[in-house]
């Protein structure tokens with residue numbers, strides 16, 4: 001089955017693992033977007049031997065609406081369809097409760113950016129298309145010092161549910177994945193910050209963190225990519241408007 005798959009945030013972490021997964025199929029065409037184009041290109045160059053799909057890389061800031069409109073206008077002249085959209089680009093900043101600047105920054109990227117890409121992509125999406133949004137376990141729970149991030153991820157869940165109903169007559173499915181504690185540069189960066197604050201080594205912070213997790217381990221990006229693969233498959237044609245959690249049980253633990 002020949003498909004075009006557009007992935008945001010493909011340079012690192014979950015987005016990269018999703019790209020790697022789809023890249024093993026020679027019938028796929030991948031459109032990979034990220035703000036960190038050098039890192040995205042470096043990874044694609046490094047994996048040339050393993051990559052079977054046709055891959056294109058593009059610099060993109062999903063929060064920049066005029067730039068995204070221009071990007072999709074050009075894309076529309078180069079292809080007929082985007083069959084699968086995976087919205088993985090996102091940022092995670094802690095904030096003081098009254099921090100307006102951080103609010104705008106996080107909402108701009110995580111919520112507005114995800115909506116911009118989705119709405120622009122819809123013009124290119126055929127019936128039976130797939131939209132998969134990376135929310136978070138913080139799309140259904142709260143966390144101290146995370147007002148903006150939690151709001152953005154709750155927003156993605158709401159957007160997913162409503163859009164799924166709009167698009168259901170066309171057999172387009174829209175689902176959210178709710179991960180937590182995925183071993184990515186985002187998590188490693190946060191652990192490094194915590195280690196610096198606590199005056200501990202990164203290894204000590206990692207050991208302490210894992211002790212508090214029900215499975216005593218971080219989830220690998222490839223495990224999230226497998227969930228994306230399922231949601232993108234023909235077999236998942238009846239799964240829509242859902243929030244699929246992959247958090248090793250942490251969201252339900254005490």
Ligand SMILES: NC(=O)C1=CN([C@@H]2O[C@H](COP(=O)(O)OP(=O)(O)OC[C@H]3O[C@@H](n4cnc5c(N)ncnc54)[C@H](O)[C@@H]3O)[C@@H](O)[C@H]2O)C=CC1
Nearest residue numbers: 009011012013014035061062089090136179181182184186
């Ligand atoms: N790592 C984790 O434990 C969890 C991650 N998530 C979510 O999963 C998604 C992916 O996270 P990770 O892979 O861990 O993050 P990451 O930081 O490792 O990778 C995110 C990628 O998105 C790109 N990006 C950020 N802002 C962008 C923008 N404005 N335009 C284009 N690209 C942009 C970055 O350059 C980076 O390559 C995010 O939406 C995150 O909120 C949710 C729950 C847990």
Ligand SMILES: CC(C)c1ccc(C(=O)O)c(O)c1O
Nearest residue numbers: 136137138180181186187190
């Ligand atoms: C601390 C790390 C980076 C992190 C960030 C966000 C979430 C989430 O949205 O659920 C996590 O679970 C994390 O582990």
